[in-house]
Amino acid sequence: MPRLKALEMAQTQHVDLVQMSYDAEKQVCTARLVDYGKFMYLKKKTEQEKKKHQQKREQKELKFGYTIGENDLDLKTKKAEEFLKD
DSSP states (O other), X not given: OOXXXXXXXXXXXXXXXXXXXXXXXXXXXEEEEEOHHHHHHHHHHHHHHHHHTSOOOOOOOOOXXXXXXXXXXXXXXXXXXXXXXX
16 A cells, blocks of 8 residues: 555544554555554553563673682582582
């Protein structure tokens, strides 16, 4: 459908013409007739729901210097063993 016709349809229905995707090779655009404010609200809401259900990765690290003392080295190895057991 030509762009001008789609814009005319959007204007008569009192909604916005929103571009969803564009393929440069085929020169094809996918668009929807929606209320833009409501569309963005729902999009933001779904993204927040996705974030809520994601698992957060926890990364732990231990740094060893070349001048570390024996007692400090023992403590750090114990901590490393605890991390690995978890």
